[in-house]
Amino acid sequence: MSRMQNVVIDSVKTVLGWVPERWLPGGTPDPLIMRRGAVGRQVSRLDGPIKVGGQARFAAEVAMENMCYASLLHSPITRGRMRHLDTSAAEAAPGVILVMTHRNMPRLDIIPLVSVTNLGAVGASALPIMQDTEIRYNGQVVALVLAETQEQADHAASLIQIDYETAGARTHFEAAKATARTPASVLIEKNHTVVGNAEYELAQSPFQVDNIYRTPGHNHNAIELHAVTVAWDGDTLEVHDASQMISGSAAALAKLFGLKKEQVRVLSPFVGGGFGGKGMWDHQVVAVAAARIAGRPVRLVLSRDGVYRIVGGRTPTEQRVALAADAGGNLTALIHTGHSVMPPYSACPEQYTLTGRALYRSKSYAFVQHHLDLDIVPNTYMRAPGESVGTFALESAIDELAHEMGIDPIELRLRNEPETHPLSGTPFSQRALVQAYREGAERFGWARRQATPGTQRDGEWLIGMGCATGSFPYARMPGASASIRLTREGRAIVSCSAQDMGMGTSTVQIQHAADRLGLPMEAIVFEMGDSALPTTPMAGGSSQTVSIAAAIAAAAEKLSGELLRLAGNSSPLAGLRAGEVRMIDQKLVSIEDPSRTESFQQILARASRDEISVSAAGSAPLEMLKFAMHSLSANFCEVRVSEVTGEVRVSRMLGSFDCGAILNPKTATSQFKGGMIMGIGLALTEETLFDERSGRIMNATLADYHIPSHLDVPDIDVMWTGVPDPRSPLGARGIGEIGITGVAAAIANAVFNATGRRVRDLPITLDKLL
Amino acid sequence: MAIRINGNEVAIPDDPRVSLADLLREQLHLTGTKIGCNQGACGACTVLIDGERVLSCLTLAVQADGRAVTTIEGLSSEGSPHPLQSAFIEHDGFQCGYCTPGQICAAAAMLRGVADGMPSYVTADLGERAILSPEEVRERMSGNLCRCGAHNGIVEAILQVAKEDVA
Structure with missing residues (x-):
């Protein structure tokens, strides 16, 4: 996050600007974009039968001989130190094997934080783990108890006596502004960015809005609790984790415990929801340490309360958005600034100003984010970090400006649609937001909306419609690799350490591999979820599908080359190179002369080979620096607001997406809807209640933190342009996070349309409408 | 004392603190029953007791004495899914x-x-x-x-x- 980083990235972008497109990855579109077989089909997720049957084994469900159970004790104070610690009663309790505190915890280094400049890193916290008596945030792990059963461990943990000496803690958002930090960069973007004189334009323009928007903290609340089952065998370590970052976790644990990478194996074939929360936190580390001391396998499952205490969530934000326009509805100023909490020991800058940098043409711009340093559990990435809450502010403001000007809010957006990236002038790889809006508005029946708020009613219920744009940047991570083993029987085993927290990773990559390798889907086995397999980056930033696709494409290209080499001079393919053939119908076929062909089986049989194996890494993702690439959406929603109670019901929602090619309509629909439903929670119910007096989270339960339930979720309609992105593998962009973006604004805008009340402070609870 | 779980007689655990969910998951390895909150807020641990839905995390195993418990593993019949x-x-x-x-x-x-x-x-x-x-x-x-x-x-x-x- 340094000035140096800004310089380096700017230089690379500048150089890439001079490089011809065809020299870069994505310079020529992926041939599979035009040649669809399994990709694009409605395929039910292939792990469905074992999931509905209860046979899918999650991290806490791996059985081991001689296993014992861990229970954690969390600090009830926010800052201070343990003055006196008495573990004797716990140690004497029935079944207890070990009580671990800072006294007997091995001395360990800090885990490097997840970062754009250190892509292998996985740390979510840069604080020491159980190394000293100091308490740095409320809920910090202070002790671990191992016992023969969970019941014994939980009881013994309750017997540990700690006398705390409290110290002053920083827990007030407002007070922390006095010492706010302004980082040089936000992820790979320069933080403080100014074009023209936005404040001047704001003052001079005939129309302007200038308001403060607030969003509270949020927790991921994956239904699966964070859990590990850990076993040491001599100096090798096996960790069954619920992880979105398998390879990186294995590397981090190896470094932390002084092992070689191959001595650590992290397995995570099924993850019960992640949303950014299933990373490397303190619980894996203390479980591994305790298992080593005890010399026995250990299972540690966090309590739900424990997840809130030691796994951070989305940070609260306070954002200013000011917009101005001339009489023709052309934006003259776009200002997006604000404060969010990010202590120096956390990794996520909650990049809420990124959306405004890429969405609208404007005469002037000003962006800057300030970080507040509070004594809290380190905040982290949660579904569409930045964009989810940033679009709430920006897209509410657009609606407010449209109302001020008496223009339809869609029309205002379309008038300010940029031709190229509005700040850098970089060309878009593909952008069909206008089409998404036109088609979405038609299907939703936007024309029936009454522009004057508060004019539609059904008994006590006021009815309104709203819309908002969603946006999420494309990312493909460097360093993804995959291996392919092709057998003489015509089967292919495709392997990489990929993660699946429910996105349908294996289903979609099997579809992809079938087309890439010219095999039926039934002939593909996809191995994943294991750090012993070729390394792939974390599942984050909606980047995994294209990252793995590029690795499989590279491996397939290498496989073609190997097959051609084996085919030799007596083959009809003799003399051809890898780039000159395709794999179709279990054969290699010359692109130029399709009559020159030979089956995989013939080639392998003639070479007396049972199988052939290759592995390769995907190309460097330079397309994301050469082009402006974003998944986009037009969100529409209808709400009913009770005039009596202030209750808001979302009665209809439509998401119209522009995310490149859709690889599996069935699983993609679920990803889109899943994001939109989390957006309903963001808009109406979700809030991590933080007690600024004590520094403690007050609603650390699923009963008190309200995620949408069945009754909160209407039938949701989704559609997409489906226009392939010519610069990305398979023509696809990310679909995992875009769904939540824009939804909170669409709902807030609909509430305004229904009631005339503008709520700029999420969640929109009943009290704010009475 | 016994519980009939998916048709099999299972002894009541010695420790009366053991929940039905923990009996299923940790002792019988019937891990199809999930735990998401351990306090009755999420429903992931739902099983059937005598055909009625019950939150197994809030049910002590001893409370199921003499009753018939059906879990997700017992819902399919003879290999064909429900x-x-x-x-x-x-x-x-x-x-x-x-x-x-x-x-x-x-x-x-x-x-x-x-x-x-x-x-x-x-x-x-x-x-x-x-x-x-x-x-x-x-x-x-x-x-x-x-x-x-x-x-x-x-x-x-x-x-x-x-x-x-x-x-």
Whole structure:
């Protein structure tokens, strides 16, 4: 996050600007974009039968001989130190094997934080783990108890006596502004960015809005609790984790415990929801340490309360958005600034100003984010970090400006649609937001909306419609690799350490591999979820599908080359190179002369080979620096607001997406809807209640933190342009996070349309409408 | 003292603190039953006791003495899946699959409750047998949380099975 980083990235972008497109990855579109077989089909997720049957084994469900159970004790104070610690009663309790505190915890280094400049890193916290008596945030792990059963461990943990000496803690958002930090960069973007004189334009323009928007903290609340089952065998370590970052976790644990990478194996074939929360936190580390001391396998499952205490969530934000326009509805100023909490020991800058940098043409711009340093559990990435809450502010403001000007809010957006990236002038790889809006508005029946708020009613219920744009940047991570083993029987085993927290990773990559390798889907086995397999980056930033696709494409290209080499001079393919053939119908076929062909089986049989194996890494993702690439959406929603109670019901929602090619309509629909439903929670119910007096989270339960339930979720309609992105593998962009973006604004805008009340402070609870 | 679990007699655990969920998961390795909160807020641990849905994390194993427990593993019969299991796949009624066994067990008991004439909070006419509208399904399934957002698929799957039952 340094000035140096800004310089380096700017230089690379500048150089890439001079490089011809065809020299870069994505310079020529992926041939599979035009040649669809399994990709694009409605395929039910292939792990469905074992999931509905209860046979899918999650991290806490791996059985081991001689296993014992861990229970954690969390600090009830926010800052201070343990003055006196008495573990004797716990140690004497029935079944207890070990009580671990800072006294007997091995001395360990800090885990490097997840970062754009250190892509292998996985740390979510840069604080020491159980190394000293100091308490740095409320809920910090202070002790671990191992016992023969969970019941014994939980009881013994309750017997540990700690006398705390409290110290002053920083827990007030407002007070922390006095010492706010302004980082040089936000992820790979320069933080403080100014074009023209936005404040001047704001003052001079005939129309302007200038308001403060607030969003509270949020927790991921994956239904699966964070859990590990850990076993040491001599100096090798096996960790069954619920992880979105398998390879990186294995590397981090190896470094932390002084092992070689191959001595650590992290397995995570099924993850019960992640949303950014299933990373490397303190619980894996203390479980591994305790298992080593005890010399026995250990299972540690966090309590739900424990997840809130030691796994951070989305940070609260306070954002200013000011917009101005001339009489023709052309934006003259776009200002997006604000404060969010990010202590120096956390990794996520909650990049809420990124959306405004890429969405609208404007005469002037000003962006800057300030970080507040509070004594809290380190905040982290949660579904569409930045964009989810940033679009709430920006897209509410657009609606407010449209109302001020008496223009339809869609029309205002379309008038300010940029031709190229509005700040850098970089060309878009593909952008069909206008089409998404036109088609979405038609299907939703936007024309029936009454522009004057508060004019539609059904008994006590006021009815309104709203819309908002969603946006999420494309990312493909460097360093993804995959291996392919092709057998003489015509089967292919495709392997990489990929993660699946429910996105349908294996289903979609099997579809992809079938087309890439010219095999039926039934002939593909996809191995994943294991750090012993070729390394792939974390599942984050909606980047995994294209990252793995590029690795499989590279491996397939290498496989073609190997097959051609084996085919030799007596083959009809003799003399051809890898780039000159395709794999179709279990054969290699010359692109130029399709009559020159030979089956995989013939080639392998003639070479007396049972199988052939290759592995390769995907190309460097330079397309994301050469082009402006974003998944986009037009969100529409209808709400009913009770005039009596202030209750808001979302009665209809439509998401119209522009995310490149859709690889599996069935699983993609679920990803889109899943994001939109989390957006309903963001808009109406979700809030991590933080007690600024004590520094403690007050609603650390699923009963008190309200995620949408069945009754909160209407039938949701989704559609997409489906226009392939010519610069990305398979023509696809990310679909995992875009769904939540824009939804909170669409709902807030609909509430305004229904009631005339503008709520700029999420969640929109009943009290704010009475 | 014994519990009949998926047709097999199982002894009551010695430690009276053991919940039914922990008995299933840790002692019997029937890990299809999930734990998401351990306090009755999420529904992931839903199993059937004598055909009724119960939160197994809030049920002590001893409380199930002499009763018949059916878990997700016992819902399919002789290798062929329960219609709800197939319908959940068909309608993509899950993503990560963690809340799924609880959703399916809850739905199975809920459909039986509807068939027995049990009304819900949204049933308009308590004198008449409830018609299983999408709204009825949502109300009756709201004790089962899903964070991936598979709600639409879950409701569609349940309605499809309900329709086939009637047909």
